[in-house]
Amino acid sequence: MPSVAAAKAHFDEVNAKHGLHGCQTTDLAEDRGCQVPKAELSFDNVKVPKANLPGGRRGGFKTMMMNLAKERLFGACGFAARAEQAFNLTMEYITEQRAFGRPIGTFQNARFKMASMRIEIDAAWALTDHCTRIWWARSAPRWPPR
Numbered sequence: 001m002p003s004v005a006a007a008k009a010h011f012d013e014v015n016a017k018h019g020l021h022g023c024q025t026t027d028l029a030e031d032r033g034c035q036v037p038k039a040e041l042s043f044d045n046v047k048v049p050k051a052n053l054p055g056g057r058r059g060g061f062k063t064m065m066m067n068l069a070k071e072r073l074f075g076a077c078g079f080a081a082r083a084e085q086a087f088n089l090t091m092e093y094i095t096e097q098r099a100f101g102r103p104i105g106t107f108q109n110a111r112f113k114m115a116s117m118r119i120e121i122d123a124a125w126a127l128t129d130h131c132t133r134i135w136w137a138r139s140a141p142r143w144p145p146r
Helices: 004-018 060-066 068-096 108-139
Strands: 023-027 039-043
């Protein structure tokens, strides 16, 4: 993985080569718990050619909103899958780990917590599936074409 310094140097090189005035990078401190280095990219009075404007003049917001539902659905699928994996790893752990001579998964609190987590994950999958069906019904291409 490239460092922030390398990415910043590359951006500054591209910035100078193409004359992108108003683009700046700044280093940010490492976030606690996040192992990915971060930098901030800011734009101040940047001139963008009309040919490079997404959606034309004053159409950028509309262009960005066109795929928002699909992007959120992709995110929801990934989030539910990660929650499912975390549940499976936790279930494996509590069935193997022992305390007071028996698996910790047999304790009442662990069972309640796992049941609650299972309900939340199933609800997330159901909602994601329902939203996907609605999105697909509204945006899928019609066949045969009219």
